[in-house]
Amino acid sequence: MEWISVNERMPPDGRVVIAAHQPNRGVFPAKCSISEKPMLTYWKDLEGQYRSVTHWMPLPDPPSGN
Numbered sequence: 001m002e003w004i005s006v007n008e009r010m011p012p013d014g015r016v017v018i019a020a021h022q023p024n025r026g027v028f029p030a031k032c033s034i035s036e037k038p039m040l041t042y043w044k045d046l047e048g049q050y051r052s053v054t055h056w057m058p059l060p061d062p063p064s065g066n
Contacts, residue, residue, distance in 0.1 A: 003055040019053045
């Protein structure tokens with residue numbers, strides 16, 4: 001999987017993804033919510049804190065089998 005810039009495209013509204021912030025390279029699970037106001041996007045980590053995000057990627061598939 002490759003990192004996707006938020007300038008390139010956004011994840012589906014409300015889906016949990018792996019999010020990153022540059023330049024400190026912090027990585028955390030987060031949800032993206034698209035506002036009804038143009039150009040306004042909110043990212044919340046799973047603890048409910050608003051975060052700044054520059055890149056994201058989908059969560060990997062869960063393990064299969066035993």
